[in-house]
Amino acid sequence: MKKLIALLMVAVMALGMFSACGSTSSPAETEAPAAAPVKEVAADGSKELVVGLQYDFGDISPFGIVSSGRSYVTWMYTRLAVPQVTAGDSWEDMYWDAAKNITKVDDYTYQVEIYDCIYDTEGNNITAEDVAWCYEMQLGKANDETITNYLESCTVLDDHTVEFKLSGLGLNTIEYILYQVCLVSKSAYEASGNDMATMPVSSGPYKITSFTSGSEIVYEKNENYWRNSVGNVADFLAQNWDKITIKCITESSQMTIALQDGTIDTALFVNNADLGNFLDENNEAVEGYTYYSLVNSAFTCLLYNCDLQSPMSDVNLRQAVSYAIDAASIVKAAIDGKGGVLNQFSNPQYGDYQEIYDEMDYFGLNLDTAKEWLDKSGYNGETLVIAYETNEAKQKMAQVINACLTQIGVNSEIVAYDTALFNTYKYDPAQWDILIDQKGSATGFVTFPYQLCFAPGAFELGTANFIQDEKLVELYNLACDPTTHSDETIQDFENYLRENAYVYALYYTYNYAISNSSVVSDMYFRVGANYYPNASVPAV
Amino acid sequence: MGRYIAKRLLWMIPIILAVTILIFSLMYFVPGDYASIVLGSNATQQQLEEFRELNGLNDPYIVQLGEYLYDVFIKFDFGQSYIYSTNVTADILERAPRTFILAFGTILVGFLFGIPLGIAAALNRNSWMDRIAMGVSMIGTAMPSFWAGLLLVLLFAVKLHWLPSQGMGGPEYYILPCLGMGLAGISGQCRQMRSSLLEVINADFVTTARSKGISEKRVLLKHELPNAMIPIITGLGGTFGMMLGGTLVIENVFSIPGIGAYMVKAIGNRDYPAVQGSVIFLAIIFALGMLLVDLCYAFIDPRIKAQYEASSKKKKKVNADG
Numbered sequence: 113m114k115k116l117i118a119l120l121m122v123a124v125m126a127l128g129m130f131s132a133c134g135s136t137s138s139p140a141e142t143e144a145p146a147a148a149p150v151k152e153v154a155a156d157g158s159k160e161l162v163v164g165l166q167y168d169f170g171d172i173s174p175f176g177i178v179s180s181g182r183s184y185v186t187w188m189y190t191r192l193a194v195p196q197v198t199a200g201d202s203w204e205d206m207y208w209d210a211a212k213n214i215t216k217v218d219d220y221t222y223q224v225e226i227y228d229c230i231y232d233t234e235g236n237n238i239t240a241e242d243v244a245w246c247y248e249m250q251l252g253k254a255n256d257e258t259i260t261n262y263l264e265s266c267t268v269l270d271d272h273t274v275e276f277k278l279s280g281l282g283l284n285t286i287e288y289i290l291y292q293v294c295l296v297s298k299s300a301y302e303a304s305g306n307d308m309a310t311m312p313v314s315s316g317p318y319k320i321t322s323f324t325s326g327s328e329i330v331y332e333k334n335e336n337y338w339r340n341s342v343g344n345v346a347d348f349l350a351q352n353w354d355k356i357t358i359k360c361i362t363e364s365s366q367m368t369i370a371l372q373d374g375t376i377d378t379a380l381f382v383n384n385a386d387l388g389n390f391l392d393e394n395n396e397a398v399e400g401y402t403y404y405s406l407v408n409s410a411f412t413c414l415l416y417n418c419d420l421q422s423p424m425s426d427v428n429l430r431q432a433v434s435y436a437i438d439a440a441s442i443v444k445a446a447i448d449g450k451g452g453v454l455n456q457f458s459n460p461q462y463g464d465y466q467e468i469y470d471e472m473d474y475f476g477l478n479l480d481t482a483k484e485w486l487d488k489s490g491y492n493g494e495t496l497v498i499a500y501e502t503n504e505a506k507q508k509m510a511q512v513i514n515a516c517l518t519q520i521g522v523n524s525e526i527v528a529y530d531t532a533l534f535n536t537y538k539y540d541p542a543q544w545d546i547l548i549d550q551k552g553s554a555t556g557f558v559t560f561p562y563q564l565c566f567a568p569g570a571f572e573l574g575t576a577n578f579i580q581d582e583k584l585v586e587l588y589n590l591a592c593d594p595t596t597h598s599d600e601t602i603q604d605f606e607n608y609l610r611e612n613a614y615v616y617a618l619y620y621t622y623n624y625a626i627s628n629s630s631v632v633s634d635m636y637f638r639v640g641a642n643y644y645p646n647a648s649v650p651a652v
Numbered sequence: 653m654g655r656y657i658a659k660r661l662l663w664m665i666p667i668i669l670a671v672t673i674l675i676f677s678l679m680y681f682v683p684g685d686y687a688s689i690v691l692g693s694n695a696t697q698q699q700l701e702e703f704r705e706l707n708g709l710n711d712p713y714i715v716q717l718g719e720y721l722y723d724v725f726i727k728f729d730f731g732q733s734y735i736y737s738t739n740v741t742a743d744i745l746e747r748a749p750r751t752f753i754l755a756f757g758t759i760l761v762g763f764l765f766g767i768p769l770g771i772a773a774a775l776n777r778n779s780w781m782d783r784i785a786m787g788v789s790m791i792g793t794a795m796p797s798f799w800a801g802l803l804l805v806l807l808f809a810v811k812l813h814w815l816p817s818q819g820m821g822g823p824e825y826y827i828l829p830c831l832g833m834g835l836a837g838i839s840g841q842c843r844q845m846r847s848s849l850l851e852v853i854n855a856d857f858v859t860t861a862r863s864k865g866i867s868e869k870r871v872l873l874k875h876e877l878p879n880a881m882i883p884i885i886t887g888l889g890g891t892f893g894m895m896l897g898g899t900l901v902i903e904n905v906f907s908i909p910g911i912g913a914y915m916v917k918a919i920g921n922r923d924y925p926a927v928q929g930s931v932i933f934l935a936i937i938f939a940l941g942m943l944l945v946d947l948c949y950a951f952i953d954p955r956i957k958a959q960y961e962a963s964s965k966k967k968k969k970v971n972a973d974g
Contacts, residue, residue: 168917170735170736171735171736171737173737176737177734177735177737179735254702254703254706255691255703257691257696257699260699260702261699306737306738306739306742307737309736309737309738310738324820324909325736325738325743325746325747325909326747326909326913326914326917327819327820327907327908327909328819328820359819359907360907360909361818361819361907362904362907363818363904363905363906363907365802366805366817366818366905366906366907369805369806369809369810369817369818370817370818370819372810373809373810373813373817375816375817375818375819530684530920531684531689531920531921532683532684532685532686532688532689532920532921532922533683533684534684535684535688535689536683536684536685536688537683539697564696567696569698570696570697570698570699571696571697571698572697576696
């Protein structure tokens with residue numbers, strides 16, 4: 113009897129263990145995906161959309177810290193102007209929202225006239241004084257480096273005109289400044305008592321009616337939306353829904369479940385491993401769902417430590433490592449093939465992406481060449497430290513790189529850091545030799561990631577990866593100065609990065625947003641990346 | 653008893669002060685700074701340095717500690733969250749009820765299922781019932797709460813559609829998280845109850861009670877259970893503390909915005925005021941919980957109440973004598 117019970121218990125425990133170790137292959141390979149729940153139409157005919165967001169909302173106040181979650185929930189604020197075609201639009205191509213007229217006085221001075229009929233949901237009229245105050249508030253917070261670096265002042269010229277003075281010239285800088293700051297009434301902000309951190313008073317197409325930190329935000333249509341009286345309302349300012357709820361669901365499997373059981377109508381991010389529940393083997397949405405895939409504006413790259421203390425300061429070793437890395441395998445392993453290999457330190461989404469490199473060889477996997485470079489290097493068997501910020505995809509990526517390096521006889525170890533530690537240690541040359549990093553562009557130009565890595569004077573030890581190279585600085589200045597920025601100067605800089613193997617651009621990714629097609633027929637992403645739930649199209 | 657409670661409450665002050673200094677120091681000396689979180693990977697070293705200076709992060713340790721202690725103990729203010737720009741005290745008070753419901757719910761699940769299971773196991777020692785109870789207990793201990801929670805979601809939310817899979821709302825939203833977390837509690841209570849009851853069953857006073865001809869049911873309810881419950885009550889304070897800490901994971905899995913989820917986000921972002929405020933708040937609750945448990949002893953075990961009273965009378969007598 114005892115043996116029987118012991119065996120039974122072992123069987124139960126083994127079953128439990130194995131059921132936890134499920135395959136990562138898509139369920140579509142083994143079983144048909146479950147049908148999408150059909151949402152009932154409200155009795156009063158009102159349209160409600162519930163969206164699942166993978167990030168915590170963070171700070172929703174008008175001048176809060178830029179975060180991943182914030183950009184998805186602060187669309188109810190009015191801005192002066194909004195990019196609408198690509199992130200690299202000139203200010204003339206942008207959609208002028210609060211701005212009625214924008215005049216360029218000189219390279220450093222812009223005058224912006226605003227509409228006189230901008231009212232928030234509490235009836236406060238937003239004037240030039242409010243606009244100038246908002247920009248001064250944002251400057252004072254010092255939490256947006258582009259605004260801190262380039263905006264000198266914003267002053268009132270008359271009741272409805274402000275003047276911007278820039279302190280420096282940068283590509284797409286004025287466009288960024290016009291878009292990035294949320295406009296609110298000074299009196300409403302001060303009356304809120306908590307910097308509008310929980311119940312902002314906005315003047316956009318929707319207003320927040322309920323906010324539960326870390327859980328959900330409820331928006332309702334702004335019946336007195338000022339822009340409706342002006343006309344020419346942009347698509348992304350549409351009022352297609354009566355009520356919109358954004359729920360914070362950080363656990364990826366719970367996001368999938370919430371979409372399947374009808375808790376949410378749209379999942380803004382579905383984990384690659386769960387996509388099989390919604391897409392078939394031909395990457396088409398299964399019945400009951402619709403999807404939107406978009407290229408993530410960031411890209412993943414390797415920075416090589418060029419400090420003299422690191423073995424990677426040897427250009428021959430950097431070349432050897434670059435030729436040993438199999439980028440295609442990394443894309444497959446780290447992001448399940450949901451992305452593309454890069455041939456330049458840029459992203460196809462950027463306005464100055466150089467298509468010429470798409471047809472040219474980057475480093476590519478070539479073990480013979482890698483070994484030749486390795487023989488030329490002074491590598492003596494040191495262990496290279498591969499560092500990354502804790503993340504499942506980057507962990508897999510580090511493992512592939514580690515295996516690639518082993519193939520040419522280079523030793524390496526993998527070290528993971530949490531976000532705060534990673535952002536601290538990446539400026540310490542003693543902590544890593546190869547850094548797995550991600551770069552994006554706030555301006556929509558490749559010069560932005562250049563600036564993040566190579567801006568002269570911004571780093572104690574040369575560049576973000578500790579390069580001391582005057583020619584690099586010279587080429588950087590030519591590529592990034594708006595007066596000399598051109599395809600040629602970009603390519604000169606890019607070619608120099610390759611020759612010296614200072615960095616290795618690896619891949620960009622696709623993100624998949626999935627909706628229940630009985631509720632949403634089409635999702636709306638402005639300039640391909642910014643989600644506007646209000647502009648998503650309801651199913652008939 | 654009143655003096656005892658007052659004394660214990662006064663003792664909490666140095667304890668909370670020590671916790672405050674400890675958590676502040678830990679957060680101060682742990683590598684990784686808030687400036688890099690705010691400005692992100694796009695910030696240069698120069699910008700980070702300017703930001704630190706602007707926000708007083710470059711002040712010496714002792715200055716920052718002094719300011720923090722003044723804010724907490726004199727102004728009763730935990731400060732403003734770096735990440736949410738909201739008042740930490742308000743955030744904690746808003747989130748605490750959800751965490752308490754989870755913790756109490758989990759303890760309740762443990763008691764409701766674990767104690768009857770433990771009693772059944774003890775009363776039927778070495779029988780099939782005992783073995784099943786111990787088997788269930790072993791599985792419950794071995795299974796991580798987040799995994800148990802997800803299995804429950806698959807069954808009750810996805811397959812049966814009886815309960816919501818995640819989020820916040822009415823009481824039904826707490827059932828699956830409490831069950832997921834309570835599984836380990838069931839196991840713990842079951843094993844504890846079994847061993848306590850087995851000890852008591854063989855005690856002399858139980859034999860005496862039986863020899864007086866009292867029914868088995870009465871022996872169990874009046875003599876065995878009250879005595880066997882004392883170690884369970886003793887562990888309750890610690891269990892409650894563990895539950896408050898244990899909600900970290902389950903709140904994230906079920907998207908419940910409680911103190912656990914708040915702390916996880918705050919730790920990852922080096923949101924010092926939020927982490928420090930949450931830890932201090934939990935320390936206060938924990939200390940109060942332990943005090944409550946100590947007071948419960950007196951009501952359950954007359955011997956302990958008698959001790960309090962004897963000690964009080966002795967002191968009064970000494971004072972009267974002179």
